[in-house]
Structure formats: C-alpha cells, structure tokens
Amino acid sequence: MFETGLLRGKRILVTGGGSGLGAAMGRRFLALGAELVICGRKRDRLEATASEMRQETSGKVTTIACDIRDGAAVDSMMDGLWREAPLDILVNNAAATFIAQSEHLSFRAADAILAPTLHGAMYCTLAAGRRWIEGNHNGVVLSILSTSTITGRAFTVPSAMAKSAVLAMTKSLAVEWGPKGIRTVAIAPGPFPTAGASGQLRLEGRDDTLMRNPLGRTGEHSELADLASFLVSDRAGYINGEMVVIDGGAHLRSSGAEDLLQWTETQWADQRAARSKG
Numbered sequence: 001m002f003e004t005g006l007l008r009g010k011r012i013l014v015t016g017g018g019s020g021l022g023a024a025m026g027r028r029f030l031a032l033g034a035e036l037v038i039c040g041r042k043r044d045r046l047e048a049t050a051s052e053m054r055q056e057t058s059g060k061v062t063t064i065a066c067d068i069r070d071g072a073a074v075d076s077m078m079d080g081l082w083r084e085a086p087l088d089i090l091v092n093n094a095a096a097t098f099i100a101q102s103e104h105l106s107f108r109a110a111d112a113i114l115a116p117t118l119h120g121a122m123y124c125t126l127a128a129g130r131r132w133i134e135g136n137h138n139g140v141v142l143s144i145l146s147t148s149t150i151t152g153r154a155f156t157v158p159s160a161m162a163k164s165a166v167l168a169m170t171k172s173l174a175v176e177w178g179p180k181g182i183r184t185v186a187i188a189p190g191p192f193p194t195a196g197a198s199g200q201l202r203l204e205g206r207d208d209t210l211m212r213n214p215l216g217r218t219g220e221h222s223e224l225a226d227l228a229s230f231l232v233s234d235r236a237g238y239i240n241g242e243m244v245v246i247d248g249g250a251h252l253r254s255s256g257a258e259d260l261l262q263w264t265e266t267q268w269a270d271q272r273a274a275r276s277k278g
C-alpha cells in the first residue's frame with residue numbers, strides 16, 4: 001500500500017508498544033523503515049515483543065520500562081532517548097479502562113484510568129514537545145483515542161473523559177505548536193480485538209457489539225497500523241489537529257455500550273468480583 005521506506009529515518013516512540021494495537025503499529029512502522037522505541041511497565045513483555053519484531057524485520061527496536069503515570073519517569077525516558085538522538089514521532093497509545101457502574105467507582109478507581117490515559121499522554125506530549133521546540137526539531141504526536149470522544153460512553157466514563165481531554169489537547173496544540181513544526185493528530189478506533197480490550201471490556205459474550213457494526217466485523221490490526229503509518233508520515237504533512245475514526249461506521253449507529261444497560265445487578269456484582277488486571 002505504501003512506498004518502501006515511507007518512514008525511513010523516523011525515530012518513533014510508541015507508548016504501550018509491547019502489546020495489542022501498539023505492537024501492531026510498531027511492526028508496521030518498522031516494516032516501513034522506522035527506528036522503533038516501545039515503552040510500558042512490563043519489561044518482560046516489552047522484551048518478548050521486541051525480540052519477535054527483531055526476528056521479523058532487520059529494524060532497530062529499543063525497549064524502555066516506564067510508567068507514564070510518573071512524570072519524572074517520563075522525563076528520564078525522554079532524556080535517555082534524546083541523549084542518543086531526538087525522536088521524530090510520539091504515539092500516545094498506552095491507556096487503561098474497565099467497565100463499571102459509575103456509582104460504584106471509587107475516586108482511586110477513576111484515577112487509575114485517568115492517570116495513564118490522560119496524565120500519561122499529556123506528560124509524554126509535553127516532554128517530547130518541549131525538547132522538539134528547544135532543539136528546533138519537527139515532530140508529530142499521534143494519540144490513539146476512541147469514538148467515546150464523539151458519543152460519550154456509558155460504563156467507561158473515566159476513559160471517555162480522558163480520551164476527550166486528549167482530543168482537546170490534540171486540537172489545541174495543533175494551533176499552538178503547528179507554527180513550531182509540530183503536528184498533532186489522533187485516531188479513534190472502534191472495536192479491535194486485543195487481549196487488553198477483551199479482558200477489560202468483557203468483549204466476549206457481548207456479541208451485539210459486533211452485530212451493531214454496519215460492516216459486521218471488528219477491525220483488523222493491519223488496518224489501524226496502515227492508517228497510523230499514513231498519519232505520522234510526511235505524506236500527511238498538511239493534516240493537523242484532526243481525529244480520524246476507524247470503526248466501520250459503528251459510532252453512527254451506537255455508542256457501543258447499550259447492551260450493558262440490560263445487565264442485571266447480579267451480572268454487575270460478578271463483574272466487580274472477577275475484575276481483570278491489565
């Protein structure tokens with residue numbers, strides 16, 4: 001689909017690049033010639049993913065264990081990266097969510113979602129942007145959001161709030177940092193099967209999520225990775241402040257949570273008891 005070497009010479013950090021959609025994007029970036037850095041909290045998983053990627057391509061992959069909820073850790077990761085060479089592209093992909101009745105959310109539970117999804121994305125963006133501006137270096141920030149930024153979403157309210165805030169950041173910085181050579185763009189994926197999404201959103205057993213999709217299927221990882229590759233590339237150099245939806249048209253039909261309105265209190269009690277750790 002793309003010219004070989006579309007991303008040659010680009011140094012890209014994907015947060016949460018050790019699993020799911022982050023790893024899928026990372027693989028595509030590598031295949032298109034980029035140098036890849038992936039970060040996350042679980043060092044073992046990062047290393048396992050990176051070694052698969054190295055076997056699949058001859059590209060350079062670096063892993064960094066970093067909890068993006070911690071601003072000092074984000075700064076130290078960026079310092080380490082910049083000592084070698086500036087990044088060209090940041091992909092804010094790491095996030096957390098779970099389904100819950102909002103009246104049962106403790107403040108700590110709400111913060112557990114906001115901290116990586118909103119604060120983490122903001123820390124990474126500020127830390128990269130500051131360095132790009134100081135070094136007079138062009139940059140691109142791609143944030144992976146959600147169609148909840150358009151529809152809202154019952155039962156994942158902190159996630160919908162955090163993703164909407166990062167969309168506001170994307171639009172605001174497009175204007176503030178555009179003149180400084182930094183583009184900010186976003187993708188709103190619909191349902192893409194990943195272990196994280198299935199575990200946290202209980203996707204299996206919620207078949208009507210699929211049935212409601214106008215195209216009758218979930219997204220392919222390669223479809224998201226292709227869109228991301230285009231948006232971060234110089235070919236998309238005039239796209240700034242935009243969010244592109246990739247959901248088969250699902251959000252035009254439903255916010256994606258209506259089936260949960262039918263759950264009984266017993267089902268919700270079971271959900272609280274059997275919660276999945278990310």
Ligand SMILES: CCC/C=C/C(=O)SCCNC(=O)CCNC(=O)[C@H](O)C(C)(C)COP(=O)([O-])OP(=O)([O-])OC[C@H]1O[C@@H](n2cnc3c(N)ncnc32)[C@H](O)[C@@H]1OP(=O)([O-])[O-]
Nearest residue numbers: 096097098100106108109112146156196197200275277278
């Ligand atoms: C919208 C669609 C688009 C988005 C899709 C995706 O993002 S897909 C990607 C999805 N991928 C991921 O999400 C991957 C990343 N996920 C993660 O890092 C973790 O799963 C976590 C941070 C979400 C929860 O971590 P953890 O369990 O270790 O948390 P902790 O022990 O630090 O507790 C903090 C507080 O949270 C509370 N609490 C926790 N769970 C639940 C629950 N189900 N129910 C209610 N509450 C819950 C817990 O009780 C505590 O509050 P308390 O009792 O002290 O008042």
Ligand SMILES: NC(=O)C1=CN([C@@H]2O[C@H](COP(=O)(O)OP(=O)(O)OC[C@H]3O[C@@H](n4cnc5c(N)ncnc54)[C@H](OP(=O)(O)O)[C@@H]3O)[C@@H](O)[C@H]2O)C=CC1
Nearest residue numbers: 016019020021040041042067068094095191192194196197
């Ligand atoms: N799959 C889907 O259907 C949809 C996904 N999305 C979005 O796509 C993105 C990827 O999700 P997906 O691949 O499905 O799920 P995953 O659970 O695989 O991805 C989450 C990633 O974020 C990392 N992460 C979580 N917390 C932190 C933290 N504090 N510091 C650093 N890294 C962290 C995790 O790594 P680790 O645990 O090692 O820290 C993990 O690699 C997310 O932004 C999600 O909201 C949006 C809509 C739908």
